Amino acid sequence: MAAFFPPYVHRCALITGGAKNDRYGEFTIMGHSPKFQPLPPVSPSPRLLWWVVLALALGGCMPAVVPGGQRSLNSRYTDEQPALSADGRFLALISNRNGRREIFTYDLQQKQLVDLSGLNRFGTMPESPSLSYTARYIVYLTTSQARPALVMYDRILGQGQILYQPYEGSIRHPRVSPDGRYIVFETSMRGQWDVAVIDRGPNIELDVPDGLPLEEPITP
């Protein structure tokens, strides 16, 4: 019998103490168990597991929320001028809840306020917010150096810039198109309220979700 088998099978048989060891039956070599048995599964240390859970909870998937922000859309102060994003997920509003007039954006799916750092600066009073498709662009009206100014805030860049500030006359009630390219507003340039349209041009980053067909531009 020994003349037929290579030496390592002999050793295996010697170590495991015989050919009829069927504890790990599928690993037998020609009726003998091999030398290196697979280890039984080991559960990870519970202490390590708790550290991982703690790390994930502290910083893993934390959404951007206003610290201490409340869950309700409305406050006990004035909440007005609602504007919805195109997908109906975000709602921009003007609220007096922090003791001054500020723009807030509420996530209707997560049911919490969205962080808008750099938007509400001290000493400015925003008005008439409106949102693009996924609320990337927030267009609103404010006053800068005693003149009304049309401001576009980019939520990805976290900063706003003045798009239009007339030297004469006044503007009112701006609204951004869902893709973020056009802004309509009222202008008093002709001595009465008329509608004006600003085109931000074809080179901007449109706020359009993937897979949505592009709209025909209204620019001639």
Added chain:
Amino acid sequence: MKRFTWITVLAAASFQLGGCTGAPQMLNFPFDPGGRSLNSPADELSPNIAGRYVVFVSDRFGRQDVYLFDGVNRKLVDLPGLNALDAAAEDPAISQNGRYIVFAGTRGGVKDIYLYDRTTSQLRNLTENLNAIVRRPTISADGNTIAFESSANGQWDILVINRNGQPLEVPTTPR
């Protein structure tokens, strides 16, 4: 000489690529004294844009009515059944496909939020059972969500409903 040629080519290319088109520019829509275009000698108020449509309120024919302007075809779109002789409209908003128009209409001393469906030409009062003053409605561009201000709690709060008039699952109690 060779350098001069390159500078000329570069300058020409930059002009071609956008030297003459100011990036944010004001669009010129025709002004029509007869009231068939976007602007007229009367007031045009609270414009709202979604896709190719600009919806606004104007008193160009002696009543405060809702008008819809198609920015691609550059003409007004007819809205049969929306404007009534006994109602004044305010703050219109439109969905991106141009089908749904929501606005605040005052009729008989009561202001309500109305939804107009352009495919069926049907007008529907969304706040018939809400015992409060409502104003400033807005609709999401997909046409499924409508938000407006309400004075039901003794101060201005925001209510969010769907197109059928049912409130959304959002905590709106003032807190």
